[in-house]
Amino acid sequence: MERGSRIHQYRDKLWFVPAKVEDSGHYYCTVRNSTYCLKIELIAKFVQHEPDLCYSAQTMYIQKLIIAGNGQLVCPYLDYFKDENNELPKIEWDKDCKPLLLDNVNFIGESNKLIIMNVTEAHKGNYTCRASYVLLGKRYRITRMIELLTLEEERPQSPEIVSPVNETTEVVPGSQLQLVCNVTGPDTNFVYWKWNGSLIDDDDPVLVEDYIQVENPSSKKTNTIILMLNISEVKSKFYLYPFTCVARNKYGVNSAYIQLIHPVPSFQQHTIGIFVMLTVVITSFVFIYKIFKVDIVLWYRDSCYDFLPKKAPDGKTYDAYILYPKTLGEGSTSHSDAFVFKILPEVLEKQCGYKLFIYGRDDYAGEDIVEVTNENIKKSRRLIIILVRETSGFSWLGSSSEEHIVLYNALIQDGVKVVLLELEKIQDYEKMPESIQFLKRKQGAIRWSGDWTAGRSQSAKTRFWKKVRYHMPAQQPLQPSASGCLRPQGRLQGETARGGPRASRGAGDACPVALGWPVPC
Known part of the structure; x- marks a missing residue:
């Protein structure tokens, strides 16, 4: 083929001018x-530029430059186009199909090279070097495509110990412990623990090393090594010297230590412990007090009465006014009468020293009931209301003038504290006055659980009477007298409900009790 042909051979090369x-x-x-013959097959592929681009990705030459510092791109295979003076053709450069300004500051054109100053990540991209040459009087275009990739500079880097960081840790003697040495860096393959200047013995039964290597997906040369030191028992000698982790690679060596120390008493832990203990104590005290509240209050009254501040006289004569059903049926009347006239005085007056006003016992014959009730309710510190189960017994509450006056004075006028006593379990309170229903809802009622057997003595130490005494005013403790009756310490009075002398039974029928009120013995 002649050289003037579009496809021709010149020396040892086959030329396509221009190529199609x-x-x-x-x-x-x-x-x-x-003596010798060699035949070689070559595959040639000619492509056009991709749509809207000045190049084809199939004809790219890949070149790489390291970030930080200067670098150069070389327009390849231009030596074939030197002129008769052995000079390369003049080259123009484009980046991403746009002309590149060779300002001799950022980019410098030199022969078939593009020098890039201070290579950065922003210099990545597709570069085009363009030149032209003349063949047999005709000028033809030469184009080369270069894809520039930037790389991080590989600098010598000694291993980095992430942990420990020259630290101390509190450890209880005799406990188990695991120390972790976390190392990262290129080509790091030599990591070990030392104690007291010596390597850990492979046969040591207490100190055992465990090795884990983790590859870094982003860099094959950088990996992570975790070397654990398992201590099965912390001995006293381990507090003398630190445990040191050492890491080496071809660029250098680093080390870091961890010192074991005895635990320091924590003020915060003590505070939390004290707070928890106080919480438990207070909760237990509240729980115990809720269960044994009545017993605790009565014990306090009996034990500390002499030390309590003396209260000014309140002008009251009676500790309690007893309001009870007086118009019940025959069967119920015997029960309630026995409780009101026998059991109640036997315990509260004889054993406890309280002074009660019981209508029908402490009033004078012929006295006006309204006047008597109104006068004596004002002289009483408590109002004890006796409740029974029978429906017919409900009608007495609020049905007579006495009950009206008593409830009014107790609940509205004088603010007397009311105590409800159930002689039997009462299922239905709806038929009772609203005032009684309100008291039941507010404070509840004390239910009798004793024995009605005649002649059976009652004790103030039973649960029922303790609850009654709890709601009664504080009373000076009683002491046995020579006559066998209980009397208050240091005083014996003989006043009557009306302030004058009161007829009493013979010495064999009655005993003087607290506040001098004669009751059946």
């Missing part, structure tokens, strides 16, 4: 002499 897509195919090169 249809020139793609298989070509054979034969080399022979008198």
Whole structure:
């Protein structure tokens, strides 16, 4: 083929001037002499630029530059186009299909090279070097495509110990412990623990090393090594010297230590412990007090009465006014009468020293009931209301003038504290006055659980009477007298309900009790 042909051979090369897509195919090169023949098949592929681009990705030459510092791109395979003076053609550069300004500051053009100053990540991209040459009087275009990739500079880096960081840790003697040495760095393959200047013995039964290596997906040369030192028992000698982790690679060596120390008493832990203990104590005290409140209050009254501040006289004569049903049926009347006239005085007056006003016992015959009730309710510190189960017994509450006056004075006028006593379990309170229903809801009622057997003595130490005494005013403790009756310490009075002398039974029928009120013995 002549050199003027579009496809021709010049010396040892086959030229396509200009090249076309249809020139793609298989070509054979034969080399022979008198004794030897070599035939080589070559595949040539010619492509056009991709749409809207000035290049084809199939013809890219990849070149790499390291970030930080200067670098250069080389327009490849231009030596074939030197002129008769052996000079390369003049080259123009584009980046991403846009002309590149060679300002001799950021980019410098030199022969077939593009020098890039201070390579950064922003210099990545597709570069085009363009030149032209003349063949047989015709000028032809030469184009080369280069894809620039930037790389991080590989600098010598000694291993980095992430942990420990020259620290101390509190450890209880005799406990188990695991120390972790976390190391990262390129080509780090030599990590070990030391104690007291010596390596850990592989046969040591107390100190055992465990090795884990983790590869870094982003860099094959940088990996992470975790070396654990398992201590099965912390001995006293381990507090004398620190445990040191040492890491080496071809660039250097680093080390870090961890010192074991005895635990320091924590003020915060003590505070929390004290707070928890106080909480438990207070909760237990509240729980115990809720269960044994009545017993605690009565014990306090009996034990500390002499030490309590003396209260000014309140002008009251009676400790309690007893309001009870007086119009019940025959069967119920005997029960309530026995409780009101026998059991109640026996315990509260004889054993406890309280002074009661019981209508029908402590009033004078012929006295006006309204006047008597109104006068004596004002003289009483408590109002004890006796409740029974029978429906017919409900009608007495609030039905007579006495009950009206008593409830009014107790609940509205004088603010007397009311105590409800159930002689039997009462299922239905709806038929009772609203005032009684309100008291039941507010404070509840004390239910009798004793024995009605005649002649059976009652004790103030039973649960029922303790609850009654709890709601009664504080009373000076009683002491046995020579006559066998209980009397208050240091005083014996003989006043009556009306302030004058009161007829009493013979010495064999009555005993003087607290506040001098005669009751049946």
